[in-house]
Amino acid sequence: MKQTHILILDDSPVVREGLKSLLDSMRNVHSVSIAGTFEELMHLLERKSFQMVLMSPHYLLTHQSQIQQLRSQHNSIKWIGVQYSLFPEELLNKFDGVVEVFDDQERLSAKLNKWLETASDEDSQSRESLSKREEDVLRLLALGKSNKEIADELNISINTVITHRKNISQKTGIKSVSGLTIYAVVQNLISLDNY
Amino acid sequence: MMSKNDIHPESKLSEIIISHPYVILLLEHFDISLPVQDLSIAQICKQHNINEALFVAFTNLYCNKQSIPSLNLTSDDAITITRFLAASHRYYSEQIYPEIMQLIEQMSQQNNHREMKLVSVFFADYFKEVTAHLDYENQIFHPYVECLVERDKGIISKEIHINYSVSQYKDHHDDIEMKLTDLKNLLIKYLPSRDDRLIRRKLLFLLSEVEFDLNIHSKIEELILIPLAIQLENKFKAVRT
Numbered sequence: 001m002k003q004t005h006i007l008i009l010d011d012s013p014v015v016r017e018g019l020k021s022l023l024d025s026m027r028n029v030h031s032v033s034i035a036g037t038f039e040e041l042m043h044l045l046e047r048k049s050f051q052m053v054l055m056s057p058h059y060l061l062t063h064q065s066q067i068q069q070l071r072s073q074h075n076s077i078k079w080i081g082v083q084y085s086l087f088p089e090e091l092l093n094k095f096d097g098v099v100e101v102f103d104d105q106e107r108l109s110a111k112l113n114k115w116l117e118t119a120s121d122e123d124s125q126s127r128e129s130l131s132k133r134e135e136d137v138l139r140l141l142a143l144g145k146s147n148k149e150i151a152d153e154l155n156i157s158i159n160t161v162i163t164h165r166k167n168i169s170q171k172t173g174i175k176s177v178s179g180l181t182i183y184a185v186v187q188n189l190i191s192l193d194n195y
Numbered sequence: 196m197m198s199k200n201d202i203h204p205e206s207k208l209s210e211i212i213i214s215h216p217y218v219i220l221l222l223e224h225f226d227i228s229l230p231v232q233d234l235s236i237a238q239i240c241k242q243h244n245i246n247e248a249l250f251v252a253f254t255n256l257y258c259n260k261q262s263i264p265s266l267n268l269t270s271d272d273a274i275t276i277t278r279f280l281a282a283s284h285r286y287y288s289e290q291i292y293p294e295i296m297q298l299i300e301q302m303s304q305q306n307n308h309r310e311m312k313l314v315s316v317f318f319a320d321y322f323k324e325v326t327a328h329l330d331y332e333n334q335i336f337h338p339y340v341e342c343l344v345e346r347d348k349g350i351i352s353k354e355i356h357i358n359y360s361v362s363q364y365k366d367h368h369d370d371i372e373m374k375l376t377d378l379k380n381l382l383i384k385y386l387p388s389r390d391d392r393l394i395r396r397k398l399l400f401l402l403s404e405v406e407f408d409l410n411i412h413s414k415i416e417e418l419i420l421i422p423l424a425i426q427l428e429n430k431f432k433a434v435r436t
Contacts, residue, residue: 179381
């Protein structure tokens with residue numbers, strides 16, 4: 001089953017700890033991390049992959065451009081607003097969804113599951129084995145080719161190469177080119193002779 | 196309300212270590228040796244002249260508590276932090292990385308798969324990268340922070356390292372944990388085995404230990420030392436203009 005990692009950003013310890021304890025007890029939530037400052041949030045996002053971020057809408061006012069950038073970098077994450085006072089509708093509409101502090105656990109759970117389902121549909125295609133195309137990309141990568149060279153050789157765009165690389169790393173858990181090269185040798189995708 | 200598991204100045208270090216053994220690494224980086232008897236954090240801090248709030252914040256990190264409280268730190272704390280980081284650098288470069296390399300060598304001799312030779316090369320290259328990273332911090336960034344501190348205290352007055360700034364360090368600061376995770380994944384999921392269960396397990400435990408420490412190390416750098424250094428930097432800018 002797909003693992004769900006959630007990140008909560010709030011400057012109030014009461015809110016973030018309270019939310020965390022509710023979410024921690026939910027069956028399909030694998031881990032809940034908390035950040036007390038925006039810097040901490042950025043730090044955690046760099047280091048770990050999350051499926052959902054919950055934050056108070058006021059961060060959209062104070063960190064608008066950073067959030068915009070983060071959302072384009074992490075486009076598979078669902079960004080959820082946590083509403084505990086009145087915020088203008090147009091602000092709340094910028095989120096993928098909104099939870100309210102008055103939501104009880106059942107309601108919270110129903111909302112989260114709905115959002116996570118739409119998220120997992122998008123990347124639910126086999127998580128383990130690499131597709132034929134991904135293997136092609138990996139083989140060339142392990143032979144030392146650049147993204148541009150791979151794109152030319154396989155007749156695809158550089159963006160597609162990057163997407164394939166992202167999926168390869170997600171499936172194998174290996175990010176560095178040298179690590180992926182070892183993987184390619186183990187899987188007999190390349191032989192040591194051409195390495 | 197303070198829960199039983201919260202860490203505070205009155206907490207006994209021995210009890211914390213029993214449930215979170217990696218705190219021993221924190222003690223080593225502060226140059227504190229076991230045994231600690233029944234000493235509390237406050238007592239240990241007094242003995243070793245360390246800011247209690249800082250010690251509590253670091254201990255929280257080593258106990259997997261993610262959130263860092265806002266700390267009101269001084270230039271003395273900056274020195275404590277650079278010493279702590281320098282000690283952890285020695286732990287990486289003189290202890291744990293060489294130990295890991297040795298195990299990889301052993302495994303590569305025992306498990307004569309060709310892939311293991313690649314792993315040896317992979318790790319040797321990675322160790323070079325790490326060494327360069329640590330050298331940079333030891334030789335450039337930490338001395339720079341020490342200069343900022345000395346200026347803050349009025350010990351030196353002339354401009355030093357004026358061509359350098361914290362923002363350059365931030366650019367230079369790369370991710371040295373990634374390849375550790377790669378290696379763990381290779382060992383856990385893919386590398387073929389040949390009677391190497393014991394070495395592989397030892398290797399994975401060591402990799403997890405250094406990964407744990409490195410993760411906290413970069414949190415301390417990014418969330419505590421860098422903001423503090425910027426604060427010290429700005430103080431001078433304000434004075435100069």
